Amino acid sequence: MSDTRPRREQILDSASRLFSERGYHATSMRDLAGELGMQGGSLYAHITGKEELLVEIVSHASRQFDEALFPLRALDMGAEEKLREAMHRHIRVVADNMDSATVFFHEWKHLSPQAYAHVVTWRDTIDRFYRDLVQEGIEEGAFRATLDPRMTAHLILSAVNWAYTWYRPGGPMTPRDVADQYADMLLSGLGVRAGQEGT
Amino acid sequence: MSDTRPRREQILDSASRLFSERGYHATSMRDLAGELGMQGGSLYAHITGKEELLVEIVSHASRQFDEALFPLRALDMGAEEKLREAMHRHIRVVADNMDSATVFFHEWKHLSPQAYAHVVTWRDTIDRFYRDLVQEGIEEGAFRATLDPRMTAHLILSAVNWAYTWYRPGGPMTPRDVADQYADMLLSGLGVRAGQEGT
DNA sequence: CCTACCGATCGGTAGG
DNA sequence: CCTACCGATCGGTAGG
Numbered sequence: 001m002s003d004t005r006p007r008r009e010q011i012l013d014s015a016s017r018l019f020s021e022r023g024y025h026a027t028s029m030r031d032l033a034g035e036l037g038m039q040g041g042s043l044y045a046h047i048t049g050k051e052e053l054l055v056e057i058v059s060h061a062s063r064q065f066d067e068a069l070f071p072l073r074a075l076d077m078g079a080e081e082k083l084r085e086a087m088h089r090h091i092r093v094v095a096d097n098m099d100s101a102t103v104f105f106h107e108w109k110h111l112s113p114q115a116y117a118h119v120v121t122w123r124d125t126i127d128r129f130y131r132d133l134v135q136e137g138i139e140e141g142a143f144r145a146t147l148d149p150r151m152t153a154h155l156i157l158s159a160v161n162w163a164y165t166w167y168r169p170g171g172p173m174t175p176r177d178v179a180d181q182y183a184d185m186l187l188s189g190l191g192v193r194a195g196q197e198g199t
Numbered sequence: 200m201s202d203t204r205p206r207r208e209q210i211l212d213s214a215s216r217l218f219s220e221r222g223y224h225a226t227s228m229r230d231l232a233g234e235l236g237m238q239g240g241s242l243y244a245h246i247t248g249k250e251e252l253l254v255e256i257v258s259h260a261s262r263q264f265d266e267a268l269f270p271l272r273a274l275d276m277g278a279e280e281k282l283r284e285a286m287h288r289h290i291r292v293v294a295d296n297m298d299s300a301t302v303f304f305h306e307w308k309h310l311s312p313q314a315y316a317h318v319v320t321w322r323d324t325i326d327r328f329y330r331d332l333v334q335e336g337i338e339e340g341a342f343r344a345t346l347d348p349r350m351t352a353h354l355i356l357s358a359v360n361w362a363y364t365w366y367r368p369g370g371p372m373t374p375r376d377v378a379d380q381y382a383d384m385l386l387s388g389l390g391v392r393a394g395q396e397g398t
Numbered sequence: 399c400c401t402a403c404c405g406a407t408c409g410g411t412a413g414g
Numbered sequence: 415c416c417t418a419c420c421g422a423t424c425g426g427t428a429g430g
Contacts, residue, residue: 030408049409106305156361163353185346227424341415
């Protein structure tokens with residue numbers, strides 16, 4: 001009946017920011033409470049414990065990625081365009097959730113074994129999403145047949161994930177700018193001699 | 200006179216592993232001492248404090264990168280080959296120092312302001328190394344003139360740095376295998392239509 | 399390198 | 415949401 005949702009969301013927002021800036025273990029519940037103008041013990045009227053915060057932040061982040069990427073599977077698009085769109089959406093999730101994305105990449109090792117296993121499974125799913133995308137591209141003749149889908153997926157994921165370390169929302173580049181430049185470089189190659197293999 | 204060096208190195212090795220697995224703040228000095236079969240207080244016969252360990256691990260890692268990459272500046276090589284060699288060396292440093300590389304990427308935010316500033320400067324230097332490499336490649340006509348050196352450097356750094364999350368030493372792929380595949384993909388592009396720009 | 403200890407701080411709870 | 419408190423653990427030190 002009582003509207004505790006907004007307060008919970010304030011807590012989660014502050015926790016995301018503090019965990020991303022200082023790390024999970026270096027953030028005390030009193031630090032967090034102070035950000036919200038309350039005493040340490042008062043937090044426990046809204047949450048059951050510190051780890052619940054981490055679990056929710058990580059779950060929320062992985063859900064954002066899922067909701068952005070998985071609908072793409074069903075779309076009837078050329079592989080090049082689909083890769084470009086996937087990278088755009090992926091980078092947009094990172095850009096729109098810089099704090100929780102940072103927590104997601106840095107602090108998931110502190111989850112309980114059960115929640116930890118969830119993240120490992122999730123990572124495999126995202127990996128497979130990009131591997132399948134590459135494989136489809138090869139089969140439809142859009143991507144080079146010599147590509148290793150696993151390594152190609154690693155390369156793509158490197159680009160879109162690493163953005164959490166340098167991207168600054170509000171700067172001159174939108175997520176679409178970044179994705180377009182990355183996709184151009186990945187699809188066409190850096191070299192002027194592109195069209196020939198390797199060295 | 201007394202040979203404390205090896206013991207210090209054992210401590211640093213164990214600290215690298217524990218900090219990478221559990222994080223800096225979640226690793227207690229007693230955890231660390233236990234790994235080495237001693238009591239918590241005994242560590243302080245060899246080190247001055249916990250942060251000294253983090254500073255040394257991070258400094259060591261950045262030095263490894265410097266020593267691997269900077270000599271390349273002077274070498275007279277084509278840009279494509281130099282990029283390939285830089286990526287190989289960069290990935291080799293990550294692969295040979297998985298623990299300290301992980302600590303380097305995840306825990307540097309816990310450094311004191313002074314050591315923190317050092318890392319920020321270092322990051323700029325590495326960034327400039329790759330930007331210059333790209334710029335030279337453009338000038339010598341090996342790389343497309345339409346490339347943005349800054350974004351290209353981000354893409355390259357994404358690939359070589361992100362390897363810390365998935366590479367497994369002792370697995371089927373050597374650092375050279377990874378670097379060669381990445382360099383092939385980056386230089387020649389994923390698309391079969393490479394040679395034309397963008398979409 | 400150990401024993402024994404220090405003050406500080408931690409996450410969390412009781413009772414209101 | 416606060417006050418007051420709990421046991422546990424932290425990094426580090428003294429003295430040997």
